[in-house]
Amino acid sequence: MSLFKHPVSSIKLLLGAALIFSQAVAANGKPKEIFWEDLIPKGHVQIETSAQANHEGSEQNWIQPDIEAPVVKELDGQLVSLPGFVVPLEGDDETITEFLLVPFFGACIHVPPPPPNQIVHVTIKDGVPIESLYDAIVVTGVISTKGWSGEIAQVGYSLTGIGVAPFEL
Template sequence: MTLFKTALNAFCILSLAIISFSSNANPPKEIFWEDLIPKGHVQIDTQAQANHEGSDQNWVQPDLDAPVVKELNGQSVSLPGFVVPLEGDSEVITEFLLVPYFGACIHVPPPPPNQLVHVTIKGGVPIESLYDAIVVTGIITTETWSGELAQVGYKMKAVGVAPFEL
């Protein structure tokens, strides 16, 4: 890892901590993927249905009408996941999909829209490996977004990205 990337990672983590403590008396709400599914909604398990044989049906996004949790709209949250880059360069990305498992939207059919978050981060953030889980902190909204890879049920303006640690 270059010295620049190390310094930028440290800056992002420090900025996240400062923003969390100084601008909010309450830290961001830690949420997980099941929190993005309304209580009582029976979710389709796309991972169980996936195969890697390349059939056209395998790449169709299921359950496009999957409902979102409206109470999350406008909340400051932290959500772990994996990155599917959309915009950026070799140093930083400024726009990406946050997905619940590695390979979602790339190697298997996309999850339902309520299991995808379209993330933008001003100034961008370095992502060293798409295989590594991260935690994104920011303001989540229940706005939809559509791109070539999938239809998305949530958007987030990120203020910080950090490595996911158990």
């Protein structure tokens, strides 16, 4: 199944993203491939988030854990690639321009959100057409340790996206 809905729009978007990506790579080098554990500072004991929701009315169930979880300052300004799942925030019926990238499907929607250092706020200027929000993706862009706060979660990292691709094992 294709990640992109409209082939012509996807080709234009991919060509534009490829140009921006190549400029970023030329300026910053090859993206550093990171994973969720790389967003936790060494020595920090992370409070585990349960991936199971309890819908029995407990307000405590929906409180974000480890709200003061620290970020890895050394990542600030680096060109990175990070796999994850999308929690859409802004866009239209064809593209998403702003979303949260989370380590597991359903985070921030059906379960308490992960700690802030396990959520990345992503913006992509021209948007990305995404067909299935159930599929894992890889986002490439410049990461910042400047956080973000919204109704559903407090976030430890921001990322200005320059590319999105399907995640492949």
